[in-house]
Amino acid sequence: MSKVRFEEIIKYDHKVGIAIVGAGAAGLVAALAAKDNGADVMVFERDKEPSGSTALSSGFIPACNTRWQNAIGSKDTVDLFVDDIQRKNKNQADRQFVRNVCSISGEVLHWLVDQHKQEFILIDQFLYPGHTTHRMHAHPNRTGLALINSLFAAVNKVGIDVVCSAQVEDLFARVDGTIHGLSIKRPDGIVEIVGCDALIFACNGFGGNRIMVDEFIPEMSDGLYFGHAGNKGDSVLWAQQLGVSLSQMGSYQGHGSVATPHGVLITWAIIMEGGIQLNCDGVRFSNETEGYSEQALNVLKQPEGIAWNVFDERLHNLGLEFEDYRRAEETGAIRIANSIESLADIIGAPVDTINKSLEEIYDFSNTNLSCPFGRVFENKKELRGPPFYLVKVTGALFHTQGGIVVNNQARVMRSDGSKLPNVFASGGAAVGVSGTGVDGYLSGNGLLTAMTLGYLAGRSAGEQVNKA
Ligand SMILES: Cc1cc2nc3c(=O)[nH]c(=O)nc-3n(C[C@H](O)[C@H](O)[C@H](O)COP(=O)(O)OP(=O)(O)OC[C@H]3O[C@@H](n4cnc5c(N)ncnc54)[C@H](O)[C@@H]3O)c2cc1C
Incomplete structure (x- = not known):
């Protein structure tokens, strides 16, 4: 059971600036962005190596205003991209939030290429349903596995520690909601306590938690779950205990x-x-x-x-x-x-x-x-x-799209509209841009928010920790 413990810790086993829970696309992009902002970062991943739903995916990332689109004379714009997403979700997502992620989608891919030697191609042989123009980008191998391996190589290259076989269990909080530490459990049962100045949730949603699927998405109770089994909804449990706003949980x-x-x-x-x-x-x-x-x-x-x-x-x-x-x-x-x-x-x-x-x-x-x-x-x-x-x-x-409400810097919001002092959310841990059910999902909405919110969360957390 993932708990929030409102207690102080006398001595941490390790101390880090920014702790990131989960090493999928969102976690690794957040780590790169935080490190580029000068922060000391550590990523904790329950599996033996980074994979997540990202590795299972086709790895297609929608983005607009990109150099690959320019090369084929594409006339894509932020407005067109936002309109496509909103048409599909029947305007059930917050338009300003959608605009926020769409408007940086190209910038994130360019930054990954220029700063971190990532490679992308534009998929222009066919249009995915609901997209009015070609905007799906992918690693040249066109697989999510190639994407995660390439991001992991970039993270290693800049010296970020990705601690694998480390399941984050409990969060340690102060009464004002500041997270100052977390416990990680190793496969042999050993528990370590890590202190942190900021925390980023990048542990995706609750598709791998049958009880939560029954509660929030009963129509899929008996359906096959085809995403990563380790996505057990830990961020939902922590969010509930922290008074955080959760939204569109049936999406x-x-x-x-x-x-x-x-x-x-x-x-x-x-x-x-x-x-x-x-x-x-x-x-x-x-x-x-x-x-x-x-x-x-x-x-x-x-x-x-x-x-x-x-x-x-x-x-x-x-x-x-x-x-x-x-x-x-x-x-x-x-x-x-x-x-x-x-x-x-x-x-x-x-x-x-x-x-x-x-x-x-x-x-x-x-x-x-x-x-x-x-x-x-x-x-x-x-x-x-x-x-x-x-x-x-x-x-x-495939994956859940409901989750934690974040502002335009990927900061986690409470139900009363205030911000948690030092917590950010990205990827499938945050509420997506797909409305309330199954039919609002436009192809690529998953990696769109993994990449863009990962970037925003890493950058914002980095800036906050540097200021402190
Ligand atoms: C078959 C398939 C195909 C898809 N194709 C596409 C596509 O082409 N385009 C697209 O946009 N989307 C696609 N998606 C959706 C996409 O994969 C997800 O939206 C995206 O990968 C989410 O990234 P993430 O980093 O949030 O989560 P993940 O990649 O799932 O990473 C989360 C990580 O957190 C770890 N974790 C969880 N809990 C803990 C904990 N307590 N402690 C430590 N670690 C923890 C998990 O082990 C996991 O590694 C597809 C999904 C599937 C299943």
């Missing part, structure tokens, strides 16, 4: 395309570029292009809680550009049907029904018939088969 990123039973993410690019989802009766059931997050629930509502992604050779080749997809192919998740009969056979649905579903989508792109779910089928993205490719998928909870 989360779902995904409607996790290969089952293989457990591999199948890129949504395949669907956006023309692929469809059929249920096991062989019929479409939604507008697949609304967003992959809400598609988690749409898929879970189908018989057996599954769907089949159906696509063609062109889209299979697109999929092969992604490491996850190649892994899915290696594990046998991608099936090939050389005829409509074989497609029906694999799905277990009548041939006539499959034929009808396919004919309908040809009609939607070639006649004035329109899709009852509102999807616009483009002629140039028409499925051409056989052969058809298919993957059995299910819906999953």
Whole structure:
């Protein structure tokens, strides 16, 4: 149980300027920003090495006004980016907060490249649902693992200590809410007390805590959790004891395309570029292009809680550009049907029904018939088969988006509107920009706040500690 203990400590085992809980993208970016501001920083990570949900992710970071966008003549702006996010969350996020993170998104990537030798590319082959322009950036390897490894190398290079196998358990607070220390528990049970002048929560949300998911996101109680198991909602527990404001706790990123039973993410690019989802009766059931997050629930509502992604050779080749997809192919998740009969056979649905579903989508792109779910089928993205490719998928909870309310310097706010004196929050520990449910999540909202709030938290904590 993660507790806040309102007590003084006579002697700390170690003392540090800024303590950061969690070594995912948010924690490592915060550490670099704090160190650049001259602070003495230490990161505590419960795992043997930094990974978190960041390592599991596709590593796509949305950002505007970047040099990579300029190189392709992009006309992206902060306003356009804010509008895309707010349209998706139906204006349920605080617009000023959204503007705050969007307006520094490009600056953060440029700083990481210029100061810390990070590398990014712009993904401009396809648009993710809800983005009006290309703004997804990624490590050249296009994986979250490459992103976290590269950030970890940068953190090591500037001499920041990342203390692994160190689970932060208790926080030590003064009556005014100032955090002056924390306890870390080692795998052998040994507990050490670390003193600090400021604290940054970068320990993501509560997706790995079944009880909290039941309480805040009951619709996903029985759903697969596909994020990092170590994200147990410790920041929520500490926040509750510190009188901190928590918001939009039912908000989360779902995904409607996790290969089952293989457990591999199948890129949504395949669907956006023309692929469809059929249920096991062989019929479409939604507008697949609304967003992959809400598609988690749409898929879970189908018989057996599954769907089949159906696509063609062109889209299979697109999929092969992604490491996850190649892994899915290696594990046998991608099936090939050389005829409509074989497609029906694999799905277990009548041939006539499959034929009808396919004919309908040809009609939607070639006649004035329109899709009852509102999807616009483009002629140039028409499925051409056989052969058809298919993957059995299910819906999953990727990460939670509700959390601690922060101001525009990533300072943690109390429910009464005052600031905690020396505590900051970033990434999945802070409330995100996705509104109240599953359908407000615009692709990339997760790493957007991991990178930008990490940067703000590190910089603000660094400035505060230097002034003291
Ligand atoms: C499959 C998948 C694909 C995704 N793809 C994308 C994408 O392409 N783009 C995007 O924007 N988002 C994506 N996301 C979401 C994205 O991964 C997260 O939003 C982001 O990684 C959050 O970063 P973080 O640093 O806050 O958390 P994490 O990376 O999860 O790091 C938190 C760290 O805190 C540690 N920790 C927790 N509690 C403690 C404690 N008490 N003491 C010490 N350490 C602790 C954890 O072990 C963990 O290492 C994806 C998520 C998943 C699951």
